[in-house]
Amino acid sequence: MEKLINEFSIGLFFWQAVIFILLLILLRKFAWKPILNAVNDREEGIKNALDSAEKAKLEMQNLQADNEKLLQEARAEREVMMKEAREIKAKMISDAKEEAKTEADKMVAQAQAAIESEKKSAIAELKQQVASLSLEIAEKVVKHELSDKDKQLKLVDEMLGDAKLN
Amino acid sequence: MTIPSIVGAGLAVIGAGIGIGMIGGKAMEAIARQPEAYGKIQTAMLIAAALIEGIGFAAIFAS
Amino acid sequence: MYFCTDFKDTVICSKMQRKTLVRILSVLLLATSISGFANENSKEETQGGNTQAERKEHVREYVIHHLSDTHDFGLYSYKDENGEAHHVGFPLPVILWDNGLKIFSSSKFHHGETVAEVDGNYYKIDHSKIYKTDAAGTINYDEHQHATNVKPLDISITKGVFMMLLTTILMILLFRSLAKSYAKNGNIAKGIGRFFEPIVLYIRDDIAIANIGEKKYKKYMPFLLTVFFFIWFLNMFGLTPLGVNVTGNIAITTCLAIIVFLITTFTGTKDYWKHIFDPLGDGMPWAGKIFIYIILVPIEILGIFIKPFALLIRLYANMTAGHVVLGSLIGLIYIFQTWLGGTLSFGLAFAISLIEILVALLQAYIFTMLAALYFGFASETHEHAEEHEGEIQHL
Numbered sequence: 324m325e326k327l328i329n330e331f332s333i334g335l336f337f338w339q340a341v342i343f344i345l346l347l348i349l350l351r352k353f354a355w356k357p358i359l360n361a362v363n364d365r366e367e368g369i370k371n372a373l374d375s376a377e378k379a380k381l382e383m384q385n386l387q388a389d390n391e392k393l394l395q396e397a398r399a400e401r402e403v404m405m406k407e408a409r410e411i412k413a414k415m416i417s418d419a420k421e422e423a424k425t426e427a428d429k430m431v432a433q434a435q436a437a438i439e440s441e442k443k444s445a446i447a448e449l450k451q452q453v454a455s456l457s458l459e460i461a462e463k464v465v466k467h468e469l470s471d472k473d474k475q476l477k478l479v480d481e482m483l484g485d486a487k488l489n
Numbered sequence: 490m491t492i493p494s495i496v497g498a499g500l501a502v503i504g505a506g507i508g509i510g511m512i513g514g515k516a517m518e519a520i521a522r523q524p525e526a527y528g529k530i531q532t533a534m535l536i537a538a539a540l541i542e543g544i545g546f547a548a549i550f551a552s
Numbered sequence: 553m554y555f556c557t558d559f560k561d562t563v564i565c566s567k568m569q570r571k572t573l574v575r576i577l578s579v580l581l582l583a584t585s586i587s588g589f590a591n592e593n594s595k596e597e598t599q600g601g602n603t604q605a606e607r608k609e610h611v612r613e614y615v616i617h618h619l620s621d622t623h624d625f626g627l628y629s630y631k632d633e634n635g636e637a638h639h640v641g642f643p644l645p646v647i648l649w650d651n652g653l654k655i656f657s658s659s660k661f662h663h664g665e666t667v668a669e670v671d672g673n674y675y676k677i678d679h680s681k682i683y684k685t686d687a688a689g690t691i692n693y694d695e696h697q698h699a700t701n702v703k704p705l706d707i708s709i710t711k712g713v714f715m716m717l718l719t720t721i722l723m724i725l726l727f728r729s730l731a732k733s734y735a736k737n738g739n740i741a742k743g744i745g746r747f748f749e750p751i752v753l754y755i756r757d758d759i760a761i762a763n764i765g766e767k768k769y770k771k772y773m774p775f776l777l778t779v780f781f782f783i784w785f786l787n788m789f790g791l792t793p794l795g796v797n798v799t800g801n802i803a804i805t806t807c808l809a810i811i812v813f814l815i816t817t818f819t820g821t822k823d824y825w826k827h828i829f830d831p832l833g834d835g836m837p838w839a840g841k842i843f844i845y846i847i848l849v850p851i852e853i854l855g856i857f858i859k860p861f862a863l864l865i866r867l868y869a870n871m872t873a874g875h876v877v878l879g880s881l882i883g884l885i886y887i888f889q890t891w892l893g894g895t896l897s898f899g900l901a902f903a904i905s906l907i908e909i910l911v912a913l914l915q916a917y918i919f920t921m922l923a924a925l926y927f928g929f930a931s932e933t934h935e936h937a938e939e940h941e942g943e944i945q946h947l
Contacts (some may be wrong), residue, residue: 327550327802327868329698330620330801330802330803330860331802331803331806332621332681332706332710332801332803333696333705333706333803334647334705334706334707334708334710334713335621335710335712335713335801335803335804336708336803336804336806336807337707337717338709338713338716339713339803339804339807339808340807340810340811342713342716342717342720343716343778343782343807343811344811345720345807346720346723346724346778346782347774347778348773349724350723350724350727350774350777350778351774351778352726352729353724353727353728353775354724354728354730354731355727355774355777355778356731356774357731357732357734357735358730358734358749359752359756359770359773361731361734361735361739362734362739362749362752362753362756364739365739365740368739405568427881451752514556527728528758532762535914535917535918535921536921536922536925539866539921539922540862542866543862543863543865543866544862545803546862546865546866547861547862547865547867548871550865550869
């Protein structure tokens with residue numbers, strides 16, 4: 324202990340105090356403050372950059388989600404449209420079919436009616452012609468047969484013979 | 490500086506040495522157990538060792 | 553780890569001496585314990601009259617001289633063929649206050665060999681201290697080998713002061729350039745600053761913020777940074793061949809410790825003082841506390857002074873011990889003067905130098921760390937009081 328006190332130099336102590344305090348003040352003003360501020364600024368900058376990056380990422384995600392949603396909507400809409408179109412198509416086809424069928428039916432019916440009437444008229448005409456023909460024939464036959472007495476008798480006989488057979 | 494005071498200083502230094510040894514050993518064990526707390530253990534170890542060391546020096550200079 | 557090395561040296565020394573590994577030991581011990589005990593040893597051996605003992609004495613003086621602060625900056629000295637001593641170095645200004653300011657060059661002392669005469673007063677250097685003497689330069693000693701001459705107030709620019717000035721200039725240039733490089737390069741350090749920036753950040757994050765707290769660390773940062781780099785640079789300068797032992801000087805460490813003490817005391821919060829004068833708080837009735845406080849409060853008050861005292865002693869002792877060991881090991885080369893001994897002691901000195909580089913950094917770190925810890929106690933407010941309570945008791 325005594326040795327330590329003996330070794331103690333007031334001059335050195337004095338200069339140390341002066342130099343150190345001067346150094347402290349100078350460095351504080353010209354070095355530590357700018358250095359610490361710069362480091363702080365930089366760290367703040369890094370933090371901000373990270374934050375904004377995170378934000379951008381979130382936004383990106385949101386955007387993506389939005390896109391996805393839009394896409395889905397679009398897809399759903401398309402689906403609906405497709406469905407509608409298909410329905411319309413089916414309806415049109417069935418309508419057309421129906422119409423065609425009725426038309427065809429109508430045409431067939433008309434045709435049948437026409438055929439029927441043609442037939443009827445044809446039959447009626449045929450009947451008339453047959454009647455008139457048979458009358459003519461009968462008239463001719465009768466005229467021929469009745470022109471001769473033998474022949475009349477013979478005819479009567481034949482007729483009688485036929486009548487018997489019936 | 491008398492003989493008894495030198496012996497006393499020596500004893501104090503032995504005590505301080507044992508103390509620092511124990512701190513070091515325990516710190517090693519602690520680091521082995523929890524390697525992730527390495528920094529904190531090291532700091533605490535240095536502080537504790539420095540404090541004991543101070544006592545050792547005080548004993549040497551007081552003798 | 554290094555803590556042990558300091559103690560180990562001392563312990564091993566005494567053990568090995570008994571095992572009569574005489575050579576290494578006596579020198580180490582001679583140099584290590586700069587005491588009367590060691591003096592006795594060396595006297596016995598000098599009586600034997602061998603040259604080795606003389607050499608030992610020479611090494612001892614060399615180590616002691618190296619540890620002390622001198623008034624000139626000596627790089628090395630040698631003797632020429634005529635046995636005349638030559639000193640290579642340069643003189644430094646001597647400033648004395650002795651009934652008026654006296655400034656003169658230390659070359660007037662001729663390395664302590666002659667008396668310097670200034671304005672009719674005579675001064676002589678004895679063991680690195682300036683005494684006022686008569687014209688012949690007689691110095692009277694008392695029975696403890698202490699000079700009884702009048703000591704004028706000596707505020708010379710000594711070797712230590714010179715080194716401090718050099719360190720100061722270096723630090724200002726270095727950190728000013730770092731600060732400027734931030735401004736220039738958009739907050740990115742350049743050049744040597746890249747090496748120092750992580751250290752600055754480490755001090756901020758792991759020393760200041762960890763011990764003082766996020767809120768209040770800013771006001772202590774300039775001191776912590778300055779003291780760390782100041783001690784570290786001076787420690788490192790001590791390891792250069794110049795070997796100027798500045799941080800191993802008690803006046804330097806005392807000054808640093810006093811500054812720490814003043815900062816701690818003047819930035820102490822109400823809670824800090826409450827911890828000292830009323831450590832138990834409201835946990836106990838008034839009457840019961842009195843008896844405990846008769847013991848506790850003086851201890852706490854003593855603690856305020858012991859903390860910086862331990863700081864100053866620690867730095868001083870570590871650096872001095874390192875220089876003593878290194879100086880002794882280098883001295884061994886001179887003592888052995890053999891091929892084997894020289895090689896061995898060179899290897900040892902080299903290994904110790906490496907450890908000393910670590911110690912230089914570690915001591916600066918410990919000093920800063922403990923200062924930050926004390927500042928942390930001083931600036932703590934009540935919400936932090938709980939977690940620190942246990943630590944305070946141990947300190």
